[in-house]
Amino acid sequence: MTSFYKYMMRYRGAKKTTDERKLADWMYYDHEFPKHSQSYDEISQYLEWNIPFNDAIYLFDQLWQDYLEVRN
Template sequence: MRSFYHYMMRYRGNQQADEEKQLADWMFEDHDFPKQATTYDEISRYLEWNIPFTNALSVFDRLFEAYQLEED
């Protein structure tokens, strides 16, 4: 199973400046982000302590659900 970080890198470089791109860019630039993580709890905890923008957690929740569907 690939990591959530790897899954999110598909949103980097999007022409459209949306929340998915914003989260992916932030994850790429944050050297402490748990890049090998595959579990909701580990990533969610990290985001709760290091929230990059106001609704980042809701964006994460939505994208993590899509990640799980694709990886299963």
């Protein structure tokens, strides 16, 4: 199974700056981010403690649903 981090790397380097790109870039540069995790709870808790921007947790919830669909 692919980690959520690896799934998110599809958004890095996009020409258009979107919230998805901002979150992916932040995850890439944050060396403490749980990059190998496939756990919603672990990643969600990490984001709650280290929120990179206001809508990041809401965006994460949306992207997590996409991640689950792609993963299965």
